[in-house]
Amino acid sequence: MSATAAGLSGWIEVRRQAVDDGLARFLPAEGDGPSAIREAMRYSVFAGGKRLRPLIALAAAEAVAARLHGDAEAAGTLALPAACALELIHTYSLVHDDLPAMDNDTMRRGRPTAHVVFGEGMAVLSGDGLLTEAFALLAKEPRSCAPLASDALNGRKLRTIAIVAAAAGMAGMVGGQVIDLKAAVRGAPALDASGLHDMHARKTGALIVASALAGAVMAGADDPLLDAMERYARQVGLAFQIVDDILDVEGASASLGKTAGKDAAAGKPTYPSLYGIEQSRHRAAACLEAALAALRAAGLEGQLPAIARWVVNRSN
Numbered sequence: 304m305s306a307t308a309a310g311l312s313g314w315i316e317v318r319r320q321a322v323d324d325g326l327a328r329f330l331p332a333e334g335d336g337p338s339a340i341r342e343a344m345r346y347s348v349f350a351g352g353k354r355l356r357p358l359i360a361l362a363a364a365e366a367v368a369a370r371l372h373g374d375a376e377a378a379g380t381l382a383l384p385a386a387c388a389l390e391l392i393h394t395y396s397l398v399h400d401d402l403p404a405m406d407n408d409t410m411r412r413g414r415p416t417a418h419v420v421f422g423e424g425m426a427v428l429s430g431d432g433l434l435t436e437a438f439a440l441l442a443k444e445p446r447s448c449a450p451l452a453s454d455a456l457n458g459r460k461l462r463t464i465a466i467v468a469a470a471a472g473m474a475g476m477v478g479g480q481v482i483d484l485k486a487a488v489r490g491a492p493a494l495d496a497s498g499l500h501d502m503h504a505r506k507t508g509a510l511i512v513a514s515a516l517a518g519a520v521m522a523g524a525d526d527p528l529l530d531a532m533e534r535y536a537r538q539v540g541l542a543f544q545i546v547d548d549i550l551d552v553e554g555a556s557a558s559l560g561k562t563a564g565k566d567a568a569a570g571k572p573t574y575p576s577l578y579g580i581e582q583s584r585h586r587a588a589a590c591l592e593a594a595l596a597a598l599r600a601a602g603l604e605g606q607l608p609a610i611a612r613w614v615v616n617r618s619n
Contacts, residue, residue, distance in 0.1 A: 479506025508540030
């Protein structure tokens, strides 16, 4: 998994390919279940996407290994199954978000959404399958990693499962979606700034934080390093959502890979609607500085700073 090209773009290219290869290997193979569900699951997983969450997991593992004077490549190998599981969970959330009962979107990652192609029932089941397979993967892989003792490896896996489950569940991503749904009901009170922040900290931020923590745990991070990683990832998650809201106003559907302007059309609160575009940009920049400060204080480097800058400066 060593990157030969210089800079973040070369690192991303190599890690994305590793994640895609891992997803192809870890997803159920032919004969493991009905072909219809396997096709629907793979359609959404391999539709493209930034792979941000698995990239953060791998970068966190490598940064922790470097900080502890360990083997960054071995740490990346340890974290790869968790990175792939996080992408499966993220993809499941997108499939369900796009359903008519939720955001009712017809385009995702530049192509028709799963329920448009396979029908609503199969889309629901494909999301269920992706979520379930993610936790099966977290439990099973990696099976061993010499010279790490099996008890130590199992302890890291168990802690990672707990982190990811909390982030994906009622207190995290699912809870954030509930807040979003309730806020969209006609006549419901509009979310204020605090409510908007809480919703996105759960709906978007929780899984980004879990990605950083999962990679760090699999690489053997101690509690002080995990605390720093959490502070970094919380700021990156908030910045990601702020920039996403800005792009929903300014971007085009073709470049975003999803329908632009839907939040405004639905009357949903966003950072630009509350603060305006320029103030929202300032808030994203402040998140970046806070994320970088958390890394500096803990002596964590690698690609994590560059990923934070990429999140803030992206155009899609």
